[in-house]
Amino acid sequence: MNHFHEQRGALWAEGVALCRIADEVGTPTYVYSRATLERHLGVVREAFASVPTVICYSVKANSTLAVLSLFAKGGAGFDIVSGGELARVLKAGGDAKKVVFSGVGKREDEMVAALRAGILMFNVESAEELALLDRVGRGLGVRAPFSLRVNPDVDAKTHRYIATGLKTSKFGVPFEEAVALYRASRRMKGLTAVGVDCHIGSQLTDARPVKEAITRVGGLYAELKAQGFPLTHLDVGGGLGVTYSSEKPPGVAAYARAVLSATKTLGATLVLEPGRVLVANAGVLLTRVLFRKQTPAKRFVIVDAGMNDLLRPALYEAHHDIVAVKPRRGAKATVEIVGPVCESSDVLGHARSLAPLQGGDLLAVKTAGAYGMSMASTYNSRQRPAEVLVDGDDYRVVRKREALEDLWRGETP
Ligand code: LLP
Secondary structure, eight states: OOSEEEETTEEEETTEEHHHHHHHHOSSEEEEEHHHHHHHHHHHHHHTTTSOEEEEEEGGGOOOHHHHHHHHHTTOEEEESSHHHHHHHHHTTOOGGGEEEOOSOOOHHHHHHHHHHTOSEEEEOSHHHHHHHHHHHHHHTSOEEEEEEEEOOOOOOSOGGGBOOSTTSSSSEEHHHHHHHHHHHTTOTTEEEEEEEOOOBSSBOOHHHHHHHHHHHHHHHHHHHHTTOOOOEEEOOOOBOOOSSSOOOOOHHHHHHHHHHHHTTTOOEEEEOOOHHHHGGGEEEEEEEEEEEEOSSOEEEEESOOTTTOOHHHHHOOOOOEEESSOOSSOOEEEEEEOSSSSTTOEEEEEEEESOOOTTOEEEEOSOSSSSGGGOOOGGGOOOOEEEEEETTEEEEEEOOOOHHHHTTTOOO
């Protein structure tokens, strides 16, 4: 459910016509709907209302300050993977006590910053990382709260680039080694074990692997508690998928039922790390048609947004629906929607059947709120898009389009 809809032959975000935003702000521009973002957070909160839960929004999905600030005001915590994300969360008014720090390669300075900020816990992914965190904790005279991210060796059945729960993955510590590491941590004065963590992948469309993984780590949680570890938190990761085209992911309620049934006897506070499901369909990328080009083989529509603005199609062959903001009448044709970047993989939409398009027409690339702007780059020295947050009948620019000078900030000729 989202708040983008058709009205009088054109596409609107809540009470604002997307044509108006494009005219006033230019293109390419990411447009987010505040009502949709708030609704999604509310749905997750509701689904887990029966147990103590910390919803740690996964910042990497969309790290724009306005989005973080909205979720912070909604009571969310945050799942971060870098000192940069921590700084963004704090800048946006997030509560450090609800922050979990994930990722396989945390640096010492990032650990220090997170400990000073007083985060909820570190999700540790290797024995060497655990040893460093112990040293950093002792150096600061504190005990760093940690969970081990355990690799449950479960096939999440998603794109191989975003599956993380298999034995062959770089993520997490092998399930069989976890107990020994927890035991070893008892002798480390800079650490305190507070939970167990797992995350098996992203864009999950089947609740079964989730349940299987959580059942395994839940078993580990219970075993450790029986051994006297004073654990309080079970972090079940994120990963719930959304519909880009024909996928049928479980709804939040069904996902919650799967998680809750696998954890109900543990008495743990649940930590959730949802990213995509909160933001994906709350955002579209607005782009304008520059040219049309007919070759003997194909019909191209060249638009002003490219793979630097939205990387997912080029990187994962991901599908995003693309629609005309004001569709013209006429027979549909099959076209390639391509960007201006000098790469053959710069295709936003392959073989799309669309009504006639002309230079100047506006298109909306849908379900672009997650891993869109946060993965944007300045490749080809293109300024990254502006971002707009729509709120009812009004909107505000929450990130200005980059200026040319931003492209070489910090450089010396
Ligand atoms: N927690 C951890 C430890 C993660 O690694 C991730 C995502 C999440 C939570 C959030 O997952 P979500 O709920 O958003 O599925 N760039 C890719 C997705 C990469 C996901 C990386 N980790 C894409 O555009 O599909």
